[in-house]
Amino acid sequence: MTRLRAEGVRLGYGERVVVDDLDLDVLDGSVTVIIGPNGCGKSTLLRALGRLLRPKAGAVLLDGKRIDRLPTREVARVVGLLPQAPSAPEGLTVADLVSRGRHPHQSWYRQWSGGDEEAVRSALAMTGMDVHAGRVVDELSGGQRQRAWISMTLAQDTSMLLLDEPITYLDLAHQVDVLDLVRRLHTERGTTVVMVLHDLNLAARYADTLVAMRDGRVVARGAPGDVLTEQLLSDVFDLDAKVLPDPVSGTPLVVPVSAHLRPDPS
Amino acid sequence: MEVTVASPAGTARDGIPGRTPRRRRSLTLGALVACLVLAAGLSIAFGARTLPPAAVLDALVSPDGSEADLIVRSLRAPRTLIGILAGLALGAGGALMQGHTRNPIADPGLLGVNQGAAFAIVLAIVVFGVRDLYGFVWFGFAGALLAAVVVFLLGSVGGRGSTPVTLALAGAAISALLYGLISAIVLGNREGMELFRFWHVGSIAGRDFAVAGQIAPFVVLGLVLALVNTPGLNTLSLGEDVATSLGQDLRRTRVLGVLAITLLVGAAVAACGPIAFLGLIVPHIARAVTGPDYRWLVPSAALLGAILLLCADVVGRLVSGDRLEVGIVLAVLGAPVFIHLVRRRGLVRL
Amino acid sequence: MSAVRDSGPAPGRKVLRAGPAAWTFRPRVVAVPLVGAALLVVVAAVNIGKGSSYIEPLDVLRTLLGGGDRRETGIIFDLRLPRTLAGVLVGAAFGLAGAIFQTIARNPLASPDILGITWGAGVGAVGVIVVGGYRGQVSGAAAELGVPLAALVGGLVAGLLLYALSWRRGIDGYRMVLVGIGLSAIGYNIVYWLLTVGDVDDAARATTWIVGNLADVGWEAVGPVALALAVLVPVTLVGAHTLGGLQFGDDTARGLGIRVDAARGGLLLLAAALAAVATAAAGPITFVALATPQIALRLARTAQPPLAGSMVLGALLTVGADLTLRLTAPALPVGVLTAILGAPYLIYLFVRSRREVRA
Numbered sequence: 001m002t003r004l005r006a007e008g009v010r011l012g013y014g015e016r017v018v019v020d021d022l023d024l025d026v027l028d029g030s031v032t033v034i035i036g037p038n039g040c041g042k043s044t045l046l047r048a049l050g051r052l053l054r055p056k057a058g059a060v061l062l063d064g065k066r067i068d069r070l071p072t073r074e075v076a077r078v079v080g081l082l083p084q085a086p087s088a089p090e091g092l093t094v095a096d097l098v099s100r101g102r103h104p105h106q107s108w109y110r111q112w113s114g115g116d117e118e119a120v121r122s123a124l125a126m127t128g129m130d131v132h133a134g135r136v137v138d139e140l141s142g143g144q145r146q147r148a149w150i151s152m153t154l155a156q157d158t159s160m161l162l163l164d165e166p167i168t169y170l171d172l173a174h175q176v177d178v179l180d181l182v183r184r185l186h187t188e189r190g191t192t193v194v195m196v197l198h199d200l201n202l203a204a205r206y207a208d209t210l211v212a213m214r215d216g217r218v219v220a221r222g223a224p225g226d227v228l229t230e231q232l233l234s235d236v237f238d239l240d241a242k243v244l245p246d247p248v249s250g251t252p253l254v255v256p257v258s259a260h261l262r263p264d265p266s
Numbered sequence: 267m268e269v270t271v272a273s274p275a276g277t278a279r280d281g282i283p284g285r286t287p288r289r290r291r292s293l294t295l296g297a298l299v300a301c302l303v304l305a306a307g308l309s310i311a312f313g314a315r316t317l318p319p320a321a322v323l324d325a326l327v328s329p330d331g332s333e334a335d336l337i338v339r340s341l342r343a344p345r346t347l348i349g350i351l352a353g354l355a356l357g358a359g360g361a362l363m364q365g366h367t368r369n370p371i372a373d374p375g376l377l378g379v380n381q382g383a384a385f386a387i388v389l390a391i392v393v394f395g396v397r398d399l400y401g402f403v404w405f406g407f408a409g410a411l412l413a414a415v416v417v418f419l420l421g422s423v424g425g426r427g428s429t430p431v432t433l434a435l436a437g438a439a440i441s442a443l444l445y446g447l448i449s450a451i452v453l454g455n456r457e458g459m460e461l462f463r464f465w466h467v468g469s470i471a472g473r474d475f476a477v478a479g480q481i482a483p484f485v486v487l488g489l490v491l492a493l494v495n496t497p498g499l500n501t502l503s504l505g506e507d508v509a510t511s512l513g514q515d516l517r518r519t520r521v522l523g524v525l526a527i528t529l530l531v532g533a534a535v536a537a538c539g540p541i542a543f544l545g546l547i548v549p550h551i552a553r554a555v556t557g558p559d560y561r562w563l564v565p566s567a568a569l570l571g572a573i574l575l576l577c578a579d580v581v582g583r584l585v586s587g588d589r590l591e592v593g594i595v596l597a598v599l600g601a602p603v604f605i606h607l608v609r610r611r612g613l614v615r616l
Numbered sequence: 617m618s619a620v621r622d623s624g625p626a627p628g629r630k631v632l633r634a635g636p637a638a639w640t641f642r643p644r645v646v647a648v649p650l651v652g653a654a655l656l657v658v659v660a661a662v663n664i665g666k667g668s669s670y671i672e673p674l675d676v677l678r679t680l681l682g683g684g685d686r687r688e689t690g691i692i693f694d695l696r697l698p699r700t701l702a703g704v705l706v707g708a709a710f711g712l713a714g715a716i717f718q719t720i721a722r723n724p725l726a727s728p729d730i731l732g733i734t735w736g737a738g739v740g741a742v743g744v745i746v747v748g749g750y751r752g753q754v755s756g757a758a759a760e761l762g763v764p765l766a767a768l769v770g771g772l773v774a775g776l777l778l779y780a781l782s783w784r785r786g787i788d789g790y791r792m793v794l795v796g797i798g799l800s801a802i803g804y805n806i807v808y809w810l811l812t813v814g815d816v817d818d819a820a821r822a823t824t825w826i827v828g829n830l831a832d833v834g835w836e837a838v839g840p841v842a843l844a845l846a847v848l849v850p851v852t853l854v855g856a857h858t859l860g861g862l863q864f865g866d867d868t869a870r871g872l873g874i875r876v877d878a879a880r881g882g883l884l885l886l887a888a889a890l891a892a893v894a895t896a897a898a899g900p901i902t903f904v905a906l907a908t909p910q911i912a913l914r915l916a917r918t919a920q921p922p923l924a925g926s927m928v929l930g931a932l933l934t935v936g937a938d939l940t941l942r943l944t945a946p947a948l949p950v951g952v953l954t955a956i957l958g959a960p961y962l963i964y965l966f967v968r969s970r971r972e973v974r975a
């Protein structure tokens with residue numbers, strides 16, 4: 001089953017087309033990870049899936065209806081999205097930021113309920129940000145800030161999450177923490193996740209489906225073991241690398257061959 | 267994840283630890299309301315003519331047609347009411363304006379409201395021969411509305427709607443255009459110059475209850491819309507992408523905000539002339555008190571606006587025997603305080 | 617990652633080499649001031665030629681280059697040139713000052729009048745006009761010398777205050793803007809209050825000054841401006857190479873090796889001085905400092921206002937407005953028209969650029 005799909009979308013900014021005629025089905029209850037070199041259109045695609053960017057052609061469909069025609073608040077109760085570089089106003093505390101994730105569940109006659117409180121509490125606890133709840137967002141470290149924003153998206157309590165590079169500023173331990181959290185959401189709540197990651201090894205380990213993009217096109221998609229091959233790394237990233245089985249998970253492990261280690265051809 | 271220790275900030279009773287407690291903010295609002303009542307009292311009790319407190323009280327409770335009655339009931343009372351209305355309007359309008367443009371120098375006149383009102387009033391004087399204040403109010407209000415609509419439409423041409431930069435630039439450009447036209451007309455018309463230069467300083471003196479009645483419905487409606495707009499402003503302050511993914515309809519939020527600003531500031535400018543500086547400083551002070559949550563910031567800014575306006579007016583009456591208009595008192599007293607605040611606290615960024 | 621393949625210029629840039637020296641430049645950034653300057657020459661020549669005895673633009677140019685007859689040389693150099701030259705210099709100074717302020721503040725609304733410098737000058741000038749007129753004796757010398765002098769002093773005082781009050785372990789653009797708002801509110805309100813103090817004719821004279829006026833400018837006013845600009849503009853342009861780094865914020869700028877506080881403080885003072893000198897000569901010609909940097913930025917498609925482009929367009933807008941005015945409504949001050957011409961053009965530009973980006 002797929003609730004969220006892109007059909008023949010053309011995406012771009014102004015005259016410039018970044019993604020053309022792309023199809024993507026997001027399998028319900030699965031974790032889809034998009035990989036690809038910088039500037040290939042990953043964020044652009046994710047923003048379109050989250051109705052932040054209207055396709056110039058084709059359509060993004062949620063439950064068979066065009067997502068940009070659905071009431072935006074209704075969409076916000078189903079799809080949560082964390083942009084690549086969000087910014088908070090100065091002086092906002094972590095708990096206040098996370099509380100704002102409840103916006104789509106509130107209205108002028110129902111400002112704050114027990115459900116809101118429960119959702120914010122558990123969102124804070126899940127990222128370990130509850131200990132920092134009273135601190136001001138712009139005084140946090142890069143990784144803490146990242147986790148505060150993830151908490152806000154979690155508080156939105158949606159069945160689909162679109163995360164743009166959610167672990168980019170984190171140390172390795174917290175990277176694993178966040179990805180474990182994503183898997184947990186997936187197993188416990190059946191959350192559908194689409195995220196952009198740059199760490200190919202972690203992508204292979206945590207993804208059900210891997211989507212490899214280059215120049216706005218999907219080059220390959222499927223199970224990590226099928227997608228992440230030496231040939232693909234060369235095609236998509238111009239990267240010379242060996243692919244071995246990961247000793248922990250058995251998924252592909254990418255080991256780049258650096259230029260200075262490469263046997264001299266002459 | 268990290269081992270969770272008992273949370274250090276906040277109390278369990280207040281819901282989520284770390285959320286800014288409601289109680290403190292309610293107390294702040296309560297204190298501001300008390301200050302406003304006090305300021306209104308001062309504005310009725312003190313003036314260029316010194317009246318004994320008993321006479322003032324008498325005039326309020328049991329009027330008998332004495333001179334004190336006249337001063338209190340037909341000069342000071344309407345002046346105080348207009349001050350409250352205009353102060354509330356400019357404070358709330360300023361906070362909304364800065365929130366929507368995310369620009370700390372956005373004064374409430376930025377949508378072209380001030381110059382729109384001024385232009386209409388100049389036309390009223392020069393073309394239609396209007397001489398009295400009631401006429402000015404209607405013309406001023408119409409001009410403010412029209413200018414704001416034009417600025418908003420220009421700021422939203424193409425694309426998905428207005429952005430902070432396009433709104434600010436469109437407002438500045440339209441204001442400059444109208445300012446040029448106003449100067450051109452006034453310089454060629456001696457009588458227009460005469461009336462206009464007095465309107466331009468901004469004052470709440472010499473207006474009676476009828477003027478208050480003219481603007482009150484618009485101010486009240488504007489305040490209601492402003493409060494309705496605040497949750498939307500909160501999400502907007504996280505950036506447009508996040509606001510959209512939280513289900514905020516950007517266009518509707520902007521339209522609502524612009525409508526509220528126009529009603530509020532248009533009414534204030536029409537009745538009192540441009541006192542834009544008030545709407546500019548008050549939100550900064552309010553933000554330092556309440557933090558970035560617009561649901562609290564906007565009402566606080568409104569109350570602070572009314573308090574400051576009344577106080578400045580009373581000071582002007584006392585020190586100059588009412589020869590200094592409130593606009594200049596506000597600037598000369600308020601600006602140094604504002605600069606001091608800027609230097610000492612480093613005001614919160616938008 | 618692929619290796620760095622070539623060391624050619626980034627796309628959209630061209631390289632100019634002369635021996636060991638090489639500059640990269642973007643064609644639009646160079647084209648805007650060049651085209652602007654060409655237009656400026658034409659407009660200025662027409663403007664100089666206009667008057668009680670009309671002189672053909674080509675004859676004007678010939679005369680300016682030294683090839684005119686006695687009569688034309690006399691008319692042009694003694695009578696006509698000061699007004700147009702003042703327009704060019706003052707417009708350029710406002711354009712440059714605006715571009716610098718907007719870059720330091722990282723805010724398109726930051727211009728000398730929002731920051732209070734114009735209004736400082738206004739307090740001086742309007743004070744002399746109104747108080748002088750009130751006493752009924754300031755007409756001759758005091759009006760001619762007193763007004764620009766008072767304006768200069770007022771503007772410089774405002775600039776120094778802006779600097780001193782914004783300085784707190786360095787200049788922060790945000791703080792500068794907020795302090796400037798406070799200063800301009802004081803100045804603005806005093807000016808408009810002064811207008812109500814004097815009689816209506818003084819108010820009209822003062823309003824003419826506030827709007828900005830080139831009609832009465834003679835050599836005695838042009839000389840000081842030219843001298844001041846001859847010193848300030850080169851210094852500013854040299855100091856301004858740091859602006860490119862400053863726009864990214866303090867941390868990045870420090871990382872690029874810029875002494876952030878010194879650079880910003882110095883540039884602030886220079887820009888304030890430019891604005892004060894220009895205001896003293898011709899009044900605060902409305903809108904030039906705000907609009908031309910934004911117009912230049914959109915025409916050159918750069919991220920921050922280009923300095924040369926802002927200067928040239930500032931001069932062009934001012935002289936162009938002056939010419940238009942003389943053709944249509946000679947009694948009005950030039951500042952009325954800079955706004956009426958500049959505002960629609962600025963609006964047109966950003967409407968167009970939004971169409972392109974968002975369509």
Ligand SMILES: Nc1ncnc2c1ncn2[C@@H]1O[C@H](COP(=O)(O)OP(=O)(O)O)[C@@H](O)[C@H]1O
Nearest residue numbers: 013016018036037038039040041042043044045
């Ligand atoms: N707001 C924008 N305006 C114009 N071009 C953009 C914008 N955002 C991204 N692009 C361009 O679109 C292309 C894809 O960008 P993006 O989707 O952000 O790449 P990535 O795969 O690294 O996330 C890039 O070439 C980028 O320059």
Ligand SMILES: [Mg+2]
Nearest residue numbers: 042043044084
């Ligand atoms: Mg990206």
